[in-house]
Amino acid sequence: MGSQLRVYRQKIRSAQTTKKITRAMELIAASRIQKAKQRLAASVPYSSAVTRAVSGVATFSNVDHILTTEPEKVERAAVVIFSSDRGLAGAFNTNVLREAEELSTLLRNQGKEVVYYLVGRKAVGYFSFRGREFERSWTGETDNPTVATAQEIGNALVEKFQADQVDGGVDEIHIVYNRFVSMLTQQPLVIRLLPLEIIEGVEEPAEHELLPLYDFEPNAATVLDALLPVYIESRIFTAMLQSAASKHAATQKAMKSASDNADKLIKDYTRLSNNARQSEITQQISEIVGGADALSSAKK
Amino acid sequence: MAELHVSIVSADREVWAGAAKQVVARTTEGEIGILAGHEPILAILAPGEVRVNGNDGSVVRITADDGFLSVENNRITVVSRVATVV
Numbered sequence: 129m130g131s132q133l134r135v136y137r138q139k140i141r142s143a144q145t146t147k148k149i150t151r152a153m154e155l156i157a158a159s160r161i162q163k164a165k166q167r168l169a170a171s172v173p174y175s176s177a178v179t180r181a182v183s184g185v186a187t188f189s190n191v192d193h194i195l196t197t198e199p200e201k202v203e204r205a206a207v208v209i210f211s212s213d214r215g216l217a218g219a220f221n222t223n224v225l226r227e228a229e230e231l232s233t234l235l236r237n238q239g240k241e242v243v244y245y246l247v248g249r250k251a252v253g254y255f256s257f258r259g260r261e262f263e264r265s266w267t268g269e270t271d272n273p274t275v276a277t278a279q280e281i282g283n284a285l286v287e288k289f290q291a292d293q294v295d296g297g298v299d300e301i302h303i304v305y306n307r308f309v310s311m312l313t314q315q316p317l318v319i320r321l322l323p324l325e326i327i328e329g330v331e332e333p334a335e336h337e338l339l340p341l342y343d344f345e346p347n348a349a350t351v352l353d354a355l356l357p358v359y360i361e362s363r364i365f366t367a368m369l370q371s372a373a374s375k376h377a378a379t380q381k382a383m384k385s386a387s388d389n390a391d392k393l394i395k396d397y398t399r400l401s402n403n404a405r406q407s408e409i410t411q412q413i414s415e416i417v418g419g420a421d422a423l424s425s426a427k428k
Numbered sequence: 429m430a431e432l433h434v435s436i437v438s439a440d441r442e443v444w445a446g447a448a449k450q451v452v453a454r455t456t457e458g459e460i461g462i463l464a465g466h467e468p469i470l471a472i473l474a475p476g477e478v479r480v481n482g483n484d485g486s487v488v489r490i491t492a493d494d495g496f497l498s499v500e501n502n503r504i505t506v507v508s509r510v511a512t513v514v
Contacts, residue, residue, distance in 0.1 A: 342468045346455075358507075362439065
């Protein structure tokens, strides 16, 4: 067998093995994405109830609360980056990290110090590779986020937010994550969590409907105190779920194009190896014919 | 009489939803019973049990830890990080 032919066959085999792996990963991601989407949908009642209540308190009462008022001077801002634990997801992590870098540049230009909180091994890897510091990190369950972790992150952030500036407290909290738009589109998104910027989901009351004038028990300030950490936690949990769903979608897309690419490679190399085989045969025939010719002419 | 629409949600899912006649919950201030037509209220829940009395006399008990309760236009939402139907 010609050496050229052997090289092609080897390449075909390696493409086939790779394809097996990428195909399997594609299927796994496709099944996980369904689960992730269901979890996302299941968490909607909670987050919308919390959002509604927060907007209720913030809109219909005039309490001054640390979490809703803008500080006069912002010294330090926290940025929470939601990445994934594993790669092989196309531009998923690159996008979110680039968005975070842009945000950091913006914040630094405004004279703010940036403190990082990282979720997911990829962000941690990115930071430690560049020798940059981060405040805290959470890894290991980006594929399947739990409420407990969201609570932990939320508590850490709110605690930092309530601390004084001299003690390393932060005045702003931003989150950066991939929003799950559809199976094909995931959009990196920056949201300022605190101080509350825009309260989403405040429904404009219809003409005939009166605004619910809430009564607060025990009182508005206490309710807000109890509500805002819950709100932050729910936003973080939503971000984690969004990020997980986006990750699976991105993986599926990346693995699909990898499998397609492997298919193309296999096809191309098969053509080439057929060509090589054919030319080898042609060469052998012409050698035999040439040899026979030479023999018969020598006999005469 | 108008009836109450109750939904009880925990962080990862909606635990229970349906119509009811009365909801009894424990807030930080004490027990509160809510019938249809109650004024809008936002209350912080104390750890304990939320009781939903259905129209047909059925009772659903839910344990809810640190959450809150909101009432508006006969819609009651009990929001708790961890809520389970007993």
